Amino acid sequence: MTPSHHLQPGDLDRLWAFWSESFDDPPMTKSMLAERVFRAADYSPENTLVQFDDEGSDASRIIALCLIVPEVKIETETGARIGGIRWFGVHPDRQGEGIASALLDESLERLRSAGATHVDFLATPPFYIRPGVDIRQTDFIAWLLGKGFEHERTNFNMTVELARVDLPSVEQLCDEKAGYRIRRATPEDREAFRVLCERHWTKNWRAEAWQGAGHDPCSLFIAEGDDTIVGFASYETSQGMGSFGPTGVAPEHRGRGLGARLLRVTLADMKRLGRARAEIGWVGPVDFYHRACGATLGPAYWQMRKRL
Numbered sequence: 001m002t003p004s005h006h007l008q009p010g011d012l013d014r015l016w017a018f019w020s021e022s023f024d025d026p027p028m029t030k031s032m033l034a035e036r037v038f039r040a041a042d043y044s045p046e047n048t049l050v051q052f053d054d055e056g057s058d059a060s061r062i063i064a065l066c067l068i069v070p071e072v073k074i075e076t077e078t079g080a081r082i083g084g085i086r087w088f089g090v091h092p093d094r095q096g097e098g099i100a101s102a103l104l105d106e107s108l109e110r111l112r113s114a115g116a117t118h119v120d121f122l123a124t125p126p127f128y129i130r131p132g133v134d135i136r137q138t139d140f141i142a143w144l145l146g147k148g149f150e151h152e153r154t155n156f157n158m159t160v161e162l163a164r165v166d167l168p169s170v171e172q173l174c175d176e177k178a179g180y181r182i183r184r185a186t187p188e189d190r191e192a193f194r195v196l197c198e199r200h201w202t203k204n205w206r207a208e209a210w211q212g213a214g215h216d217p218c219s220l221f222i223a224e225g226d227d228t229i230v231g232f233a234s235y236e237t238s239q240g241m242g243s244f245g246p247t248g249v250a251p252e253h254r255g256r257g258l259g260a261r262l263l264r265v266t267l268a269d270m271k272r273l274g275r276a277r278a279e280i281g282w283v284g285p286v287d288f289y290h291r292a293c294g295a296t297l298g299p300a301y302w303q304m305r306k307r308l
Contacts, residue, residue, distance in 0.1 A: 007048035007065065009038045018062035022089050025134070026240025026279070036238075037087075040127035041207060042071055049106060051099060063091040064099045066107045069124045070114040082305075083116030084124035104147060112308045121149055121304040126208035128238055131155050131281050132301030141302060149304040158289050159298035160278040162242075162271040170272065173265040180225045180258055182265055184218040185210075185232075192229050193222065196250065205246045209234040217273075221265050223249065223258050233262035235270055235278070242275040245282070260292045267293055 007015065015037065016030045028036075037043065051064040069084035085107055090100045111119050121144065123132040132155050133141055167173075174182045185193065190210070197206035212220030212234040223231035231249035236242070244266055249258045270278055279298065280289055289295040 005050045005052060006045035007037070007050045007067075008045055009034075011050075011062075012038070014060065014062050015065075018065060018089075018091065022091050026130070026243065028129075028240040032236065032240060035211065036127065036129050037067065039211075040086075042069060042127065049103060049110075051103065053094075061091075063094045064103050065089055066103050068107055068110055069120075070111060070116075072115050075118075081115055081117045082120055083111040083114060083118070084120040085111075085122065086124045086127065087122070087129050100143070101147075108306070108308060117308055119306045119308060120152075121306070123155065123301070123303045125238070126204040126206075129240075130301065131157070131239065132303045135300045135302060141304075144304055147306070149306040152303040152305045155282045155301045155303060156286075157298045157300070158280040158283045158286065158295035160244075160267060160280065160289075160293050160295045162267060162275060162277055165267060165271075165293050167264055167268040167271060170265055170268045173261055173268060174221075177261070178256055180223055180230070180253075180256070180261075182221055182223050182261060185213045185220040185222050186218075187213065189213070189222060189229065193232065196229050196232070197248075200250055201246075201248055205248070208237050209246050211237040217269070219266070219269070221262055221269075223253075223262055225253060231258050231262055233266045235266045239279060239281055242270055242278045244270075244278050244280045259288070263289070263292050 012034055016033060019028060019033055047068040047070055049066045049068065050062055053061045053063045066088045067086040069086050072081040072083055074081055088103070090103070108119060121133065122128065122130045133144065135141070193210065194206055197209070209220055209232060212218060215236065219236050220232060220234040222229050230253040233247035235244045247259065247262055267278055280295055283289060286297065
């Protein structure tokens with residue numbers, strides 16, 4: 001069975017039903033799912049392969065889906081031209097019928113035609129739903145290995161049980177302290193934020209974090225010193241409910257507690273919204289997060305890549 005349709009924004013209800021019946025991680029709202037799929041900067045219907053059920057009374061339900069990232073990124077060290085698969089799945093009722101293999105084959109052929117020499121699976125920042133393949137999905141990992149994908153690296157999340165963390169209010173954390181204040185981003189911050197991110201980090205981080213400026217409430221906080229943006233933290237701009245990051249403080253302003261304040265204000269805001277836990281994605285400084293909010297090492301994910 002070869003996927004023969006493309007996903008359109010009008011299919012959101014069917015997409016939400018497919019997600020709800022097929023996945024339980026990460027926890028997601030319908031509006032988050034719409035953002036991750038239809039409002040990603042590289043979304044186009046042609047890059048969304050979908051198979052509808054052709055049996056039974058509900059012939060319109062989605063039974064398989066693959067989101068392709070055809071934009072080829074050239075890896076400086078190796079010259080590899082890397083495309084991606086952002087999301088991939090088959091409905092539990094229809095697994096074991098060869099649908100997944102047909103879907104993957106079609107996706108890889110499209111990526112090859114777009115000029116890719118390698119394909120990354122799931123971990124496709126700045127717009128992604130999963131930071132890799134959960135290492136607890138042994139059957140799925142074994143299937144991908146059999147299809148020629150290889151393990152590239154392992155990414156870790158850290159988990160914060162928000163009910164166990166004593167946090168000041170958002171307002172208290174935003175108050176000026178040691179010459180710095182924290183506030184929610186506004187549309188007027190777009191250019192200054194772009195300059196900050198592209199000077200110290202990456203365009204990917206800028207694109208990922210800036211999604212928070214369009215949320216209600218805004219989920220991108222910025223730190224200012226002398227009316228200049230010097231740091232930021234965002235939440236729920238990738239993965240799902242309770243996801244934290246990216247975050248950063250300009251090098252010359254580090255060591256003054258800004259990173260911890262930015263982390264804690266986002267956690268306080270998520271706690272206020274009723275989130276039970278926070279997931280800090282693709283963790284670097286484990287000791288910092290453990291000290292700052294009691295975060296513990298949580299789920300781990302394989303980044304997997306296939307040479308075409």
